Amino acid sequence: MATLQEYAVDIRPTWCSGCGDFGIWNALKRAFVAAEYDPQDIVMVSGIGCGSKMNDYMRVNGLHTLHGRPVPVAQGVRLANTARKVICVHGDGDGYGEGGNHFLHAARRNMGIVDLVENNHVYALTRGQYSPTSYKGFKTSTSPFGVLEKPVNPLGLALSQGATFVARGHSLDLEQLQHLIVEALDHRGYAFIDVMQVCVTYNREMLYDWYREHTYKVDENGDYDPSDWDAAMKKAMEFPGGDRVPTGIIYRTEDVPAYEEGEPTLEAGPLVDQPLRTRPWEDYQILLDEQM
Amino acid sequence: MPANEISFRIGGEAGQGVESSGAGFCQALTRAGLQVIGVPSYFERIRGGHNHYSIRAANREKPVWSVRETVDVLLALNAETVAEHLNCMSPNGVIIVDEDTDLEAMQSELDESDVQLLSVPIKEIAVKHGSDVMTNTAALAVAAAVSGFDVKYMMSVIEDNFRVKGDKIVNANQAVAQEAYDLATDQYGLLVSEALGDRESPPRLSLHCNTAFAMGTLVGGCKFVAGYPMTPWSSVLEYLSGHAAGWGMVVKHAEDEIAAVNMTIGAAYAGVRAMTGSSGGGFDLMTEGISLAAMTETPLVVLLAQRPGPATGLSTRTAQGDLMLAIYAAHGEFPRIVLAPHTPEEHFFAAARALNIAEKYQCLVIVLTDHYFANTVTCRDRSLFDLDAITVERGKWITAQELDDMDEYDRFAVTDDGVSPRVIPGSHPKAVFLTTSNEHREDGHISEDPYVVVDQISKRNRKLEGMRSEIRPPLREGPENADLTMVTWGSTYGPALEAMEILNENGGSANMVHFVDMWPFPTRAVQEALSDAKRIVVIEGNITGPLAHLIETHADIPIQERINKYDGRHFTYEYILAQLED
Numbered sequence: 027m028a029t030l031q032e033y034a035v036d037i038r039p040t041w042c043s044g045c046g047d048f049g050i051w052n053a054l055k056r057a058f059v060a061a062e063y064d065p066q067d068i069v070m071v072s073g074i075g076c077g078s079k080m081n082d083y084m085r086v087n088g089l090h091t092l093h094g095r096p097v098p099v100a101q102g103v104r105l106a107n108t109a110r111k112v113i114c115v116h117g118d119g120d121g122y123g124e125g126g127n128h129f130l131h132a133a134r135r136n137m138g139i140v141d142l143v144e145n146n147h148v149y150a151l152t153r154g155q156y157s158p159t160s161y162k163g164f165k166t167s168t169s170p171f172g173v174l175e176k177p178v179n180p181l182g183l184a185l186s187q188g189a190t191f192v193a194r195g196h197s198l199d200l201e202q203l204q205h206l207i208v209e210a211l212d213h214r215g216y217a218f219i220d221v222m223q224v225c226v227t228y229n230r231e232m233l234y235d236w237y238r239e240h241t242y243k244v245d246e247n248g249d250y251d252p253s254d255w256d257a258a259m260k261k262a263m264e265f266p267g268g269d270r271v272p273t274g275i276i277y278r279t280e281d282v283p284a285y286e287e288g289e290p291t292l293e294a295g296p297l298v299d300q301p302l303r304t305r306p307w308e309d310y311q312i313l314l315d316e317q318m
Numbered sequence: 319m320p321a322n323e324i325s326f327r328i329g330g331e332a333g334q335g336v337e338s339s340g341a342g343f344c345q346a347l348t349r350a351g352l353q354v355i356g357v358p359s360y361f362e363r364i365r366g367g368h369n370h371y372s373i374r375a376a377n378r379e380k381p382v383w384s385v386r387e388t389v390d391v392l393l394a395l396n397a398e399t400v401a402e403h404l405n406c407m408s409p410n411g412v413i414i415v416d417e418d419t420d421l422e423a424m425q426s427e428l429d430e431s432d433v434q435l436l437s438v439p440i441k442e443i444a445v446k447h448g449s450d451v452m453t454n455t456a457a458l459a460v461a462a463a464v465s466g467f468d469v470k471y472m473m474s475v476i477e478d479n480f481r482v483k484g485d486k487i488v489n490a491n492q493a494v495a496q497e498a499y500d501l502a503t504d505q506y507g508l509l510v511s512e513a514l515g516d517r518e519s520p521p522r523l524s525l526h527c528n529t530a531f532a533m534g535t536l537v538g539g540c541k542f543v544a545g546y547p548m549t550p551w552s553s554v555l556e557y558l559s560g561h562a563a564g565w566g567m568v569v570k571h572a573e574d575e576i577a578a579v580n581m582t583i584g585a586a587y588a589g590v591r592a593m594t595g596s597s598g599g600g601f602d603l604m605t606e607g608i609s610l611a612a613m614t615e616t617p618l619v620v621l622l623a624q625r626p627g628p629a630t631g632l633s634t635r636t637a638q639g640d641l642m643l644a645i646y647a648a649h650g651e652f653p654r655i656v657l658a659p660h661t662p663e664e665h666f667f668a669a670a671r672a673l674n675i676a677e678k679y680q681c682l683v684i685v686l687t688d689h690y691f692a693n694t695v696t697c698r699d700r701s702l703f704d705l706d707a708i709t710v711e712r713g714k715w716i717t718a719q720e721l722d723d724m725d726e727y728d729r730f731a732v733t734d735d736g737v738s739p740r741v742i743p744g745s746h747p748k749a750v751f752l753t754t755s756n757e758h759r760e761d762g763h764i765s766e767d768p769y770v771v772v773d774q775i776s777k778r779n780r781k782l783e784g785m786r787s788e789i790r791p792p793l794r795e796g797p798e799n800a801d802l803t804m805v806t807w808g809s810t811y812g813p814a815l816e817a818m819e820i821l822n823e824n825g826g827s828a829n830m831v832h833f834v835d836m837w838p839f840p841t842r843a844v845q846e847a848l849s850d851a852k853r854i855v856v857i858e859g860n861i862t863g864p865l866a867h868l869i870e871t872h873a874d875i876p877i878q879e880r881i882n883k884y885d886g887r888h889f890t891y892e893y894i895l896a897q898l899e900d
Contacts, residue, residue, distance in 0.1 A: 064747075065750045069743060089752075095607070099587075106588035291562060298590050300566055301566070302541065302710055313561075
């Protein structure tokens, strides 16, 4: 069984001290160990941004791609090798801005990947411009008079597109985040986690105290039913817009088959393990017969 | 009209089945052992407008490489077709129309011309046995009768192509064909100078180059294709979507071309043979991904099917305007291969070859084709598609045993030839590594160390030497030391070849240098082929002459004469001959 040490590399993260990425980093490694995965079982696909460097700082199969593009890359990896656990890790600019279209289609496609979006409501690596989830009025270098747009509602978007696992965690509560990742890894189809996180450098208005004051767990009273889509949508619409931020598994159903379960060619096992030519050589003459 | 051959044209509205009728007739002519080529011309619309399909069939051994601009037998499914093509008719040409077609507006022009107008109850015959959608079948049968082409070849195509729709449809179409054929035989008999007939020929395929390319990907062991529909690449995606399940392939119609190329990169990274493709704007969207493939050294095959641009341009027309795009697309410096097949069999082999080269050098291979190739039906000897000639070469891989003996596996190890052995990610406890779009160390982790940067950039670009060895010199056609040397690439091959043959048959002296592999540019071979040429004419389907420019800049051979065509229509040998005379 894997240990935390096996996920360690001798590279120090370049994140600012106090960055929420440290919490997510630890929660990911702990979740992999808790879910009993070895580093070689995981393919971690990331985009571009501070948090997308996650796979540079841990020992997994990492594929650090382009801004906004990790989701389609991850889907390609998944279709090619269903024996691997594919997890996408990227930021809010990446997932909801540049990659917004891919997000919609991943949600309705329901391919068996985990999609973890680190949402700090600001562009940090490019030094402090507003992001798709920045609240209206937020002043940054590209919104000197305050943001004019309403923020994206990631949970609502995912739900409206038919996502089968929708969760929210945050970088202060490692225990909950680890639990959400473990559950997402166990999900049959597309598992989406919006992870709200502090950016100590460029988002000074949403620091640790803000999280303590505004977040709550949907199942704190033990009476929340994550299989109730209407209730989930109601929770999703609480934030952004309202003052309280619901966290936990907002919606989950295991009744919807994953995309790859319907792909006939994959009935024979992972594509990468199949022979390049699956039929007897003489059968290939049929391709020519068809054109006679 | 030339002996032993007939130029047919079918015209009608979009939605009248002009293209499927044309392609079916090509199939019948091919089964009769004739040499055949068929080219559609259509507008970007689902219904209405004027579409037509040109076919040239010849009772000869030598292939026909180009349709003719003149028409011997015109099948006019509406009055507009007559008006549109009357001025293309050859002397005593035949026009077939339904008896109810209103030709009053052009009656005086028809009277002045020497065309033979056949007003036939084709619609009535169609409705009698089936429905008016079978009017095309009746028209084709009339065309067959007056051309001296046996209806039995049409019957066999009807049987095969309509079988999926049931016996009733097959029988109805055959009854329509038979009655129309008999009627025309009785009433008109042979109306062309020589019966088309049939001949003993080796088995032949009748196919589009896109189909040939798609077949090549299956035979070449491609396992994954992602794409987004765009004319003229879509038919590759459609063919493979239809074949995937039976042939061990996964095909994904993605949300856009950006997703398509990135899915393909993900699959190739994970270790499967993969390819994608698109046209103009869709390919533009892929360029960011192409750069990712270059940095991560992921094998990537992209089919780029050209059509006229910029922007949407002429979406259902042809051009050769994207050669420079193929050579230079995407940011950063990295080596690549650009292939430009020129026949169906070359498209077939290009697919497999591209997959091999991409894996051997972990590089980008772009295969350039165009709308003309995608839609032209050509008949080719089946023996040209030798499956056993397709081998699979997957390049350098490291084995589990080698990994056992290693301290650490470096995915991007600096090597003499620039190629670092691959492994399927996660297939071994030591096969766990980072692949990143940032500059990186040999083990894959991000680095900005200037020495590391230089090592890795040098390593990647060193592959160019090996890649150069894959490039074939331009083809030489015709006699040596000719007075005229035509220089071509891609789809100008056929029309130029036929123009060359006609020139030489008529006492001229012409040869051809045809480029098959465009990049890395085969500089020395080009110098060898062209330095002694007396008169060079570069023939391209574009305005700026990218091939002429490459020859001038790389081979240092001045190009004085060019024939450039950029009206969205394909070349014909007649056009080339006329331009050479000017």
